Amino acid sequence: MTMTLPRVLPLLLLLLLSSLLPTRGGESYAAISCRKHSASLVDFGGVGDGKTSNTEAFRRAVANLSGYAGDGGAQLVVPAGKWLxxxxxxxxHFTLYLEKDATLLASQDESEWPHLAILPSYGRGRDAPGGRYSSLIFGTNLTDVVITGNNGTINGQGAYWWDKFKKDELNLTRPYLIEIMFSDRVQISNLTLLDSPSWFIHPVYSSNILVQGLTILAPIDSPNTDGVDPDSCTNVRIEDCYIVSGDDCIAIKSGWDEYGIKFGMPTRHVIIRRLTCISPDSATIALGSEMSGGIQDVRAEDIMAINTQSGVRIKTAPGRGAYVKDIFAKGMTMKTMKYVFWMTGAYNSHPDPGYDPKALPVIQGINYRDIMASNVTYSARLEGIKGDPFTGICISNVHIELSEERKKLQWNCTDIAGATHNVTPVACHLLPEKEPAIDCPFPTDRLPIEDVQLKTCSVPYNYVR
Structure with missing residues (x-):
């Protein structure tokens, strides 16, 4: 049957108008879990003008979508716009998804930041003895949580907090950008994170953490803007991240002095790979200084450090107790560094006078290999603790090119023990050249977090109302 022109025109007009309307959703992404239900922040009163507060809109959305946890879970989509x-x-069983050109802007109204109790493994706040502000995005006692997007942005607008910190005007510890506590199966991926008030990502007392594809940016003079800080966590995978920071790009922690010792929850089984770090005043990867629950089995490979103070840095002190052991790093490239290797047993920052100076940490089984570094001021500063030496240090196949401003003493070593092979400049006498030749170990087994398979999920066109 042939349609007459009057009957065809309305259909053509409808198709034309549909093609001109903006398309919502339809993006695909990789995640540990896909969700059966979806909604937009707009459905809960969100306004993306960069001025209107969306705090209550986010809280309403999460409260509503939590009802779908037992029915395939839900995702909350943040469309393009600026969402204060x-x-x-x-x-x-929840996904927070930021579409392309979506930006979360952290409020600078302190009344929109609830107060939290101090962390039990720290015994006090990091900035002040009292409690702390909740992070911008927070969760506790959760299972199966995804924070991701199509390279959407979360802007912590941290300058407000940095200024108060520098003026000593804070009674509580500054907020982190994202903190997840006592949780299992957490993914944070494919986002740009800017200017956190303090640490950017802080998984604590949690397991099975996947951090992927993040761009993390803060001014290099911003205080304590660590990139990713796994803290008393097990099975952590951090990969394909680019971090510019005013503090450590990655800092692995497990509690502070007597509080961390009592809480007794180590960080174990961490893999870090394909990381690029720029941090002129701090480390590419730091172990500690809060390590009083223990740190064990950290594997770092394919790491690039540019204009960064140090490579892998161990920070501890009498009073910390516990251990840092079975640490492995290989395939590191460093350009313009103050130190390639740095360990210190005198990082004397304590929560209060109640720490036990006889609680000595055990530092052993530290393995570095296949490292190229250029424009270096100081090859190594390795300072153990008198009567408690750092042992089992292995360094092999390392070539360091020195800067014109190089230190005369390139390897400064005290209270350590170990061996080296094929290292230039030649190491200190406490790390003698090993014969026959050694190749420092790197584990060949796979951690469980490495075998987590991501699913292809989508942001549908039609949202739950």
Whole structure:
């Protein structure tokens, strides 16, 4: 049957108008879990003008979507726009998805940041003895949580907090950008994170953490803007991240002095790979200084450090107790560094006078290999603890090119023990050249977090109302 022209025109007009309307959703992404239900922040009163507070919109959305946890879970989509918000909590079996050109702007109204108790493994706040502000995005006792996007942005607008910190005007510890506590199966991926008030990502007392494809940026003089800080966590995978920071790009922690010792929850089984770090005043990867629950089995490979103070740095002191052991790093490239290797047993920052100076840490089984470094001021500063030496240090196949401003003493070593092979400049006498030749170990087994398979998920065109 042939349509007459009057009957065809309305259909053609409808198709034309549909092609001109903006398309919502339809993006695909990789995640540990896909969700059966979806909604937009707009559905809960969100306004993306960069001025209107969306704190209550986020809280309403999460409260509503938590009802789908037992029915395939839900995802909350943040469309393109600028979404000003204070702190809000996540829920289990939930995905927060930021579309391309979506930006979360952290509120600078302190009333929109709830107060939290101090962490039990720290015994006090990091900035002040009292409690702390909730992170911008927070969750506790959760299972199966995803924070991701199509390279959407979370901007912590941290300058407000940095200024108060520098003026000693804070009674509580500054917020982190993202903190997840006592949780399992957490993914944070494919986002740009800017200017956190303090640490950017802080998984604590949690397991099975996947951090992928993040760009993390803060001014190099911003205080304590660590990139990713796994803290008393097990099975952590950090990969394909680019970090410019005012502090350590990655800092692995497990509690502070007597509080961390009592809490007794180590960080174990961490893999870090394909990381690029720029941090002129801090480390590419730091172990400690809060390590009083223990740190064991950290594997770093394919690491690039540019204009960064040090490579892998161990920070501890009498009073910390516990251990840092079975640490492995290989395939590191460093350009313009103050130190290639740095370990210190005199990082004397304590929560209070109640720490036990006889609680000595055990530092052993530290393995570095296949490292190229150029424009270096100081090859190594390795300072153990008198009566408690750092042992089992292995360094092999390392070539360091020195800067014109090089230190005359290139290897400064005290209270350590170990061996080296094929290292230039030649190491100190406490790390003698090993014969026959050695190649420092790197584990060949796979951690469980490495075998987590991601699913292809989508942001549908039609949202739950």
């Amino acid at each position: 918000t204070g702190s809000f909590n996540l829920t289990s």
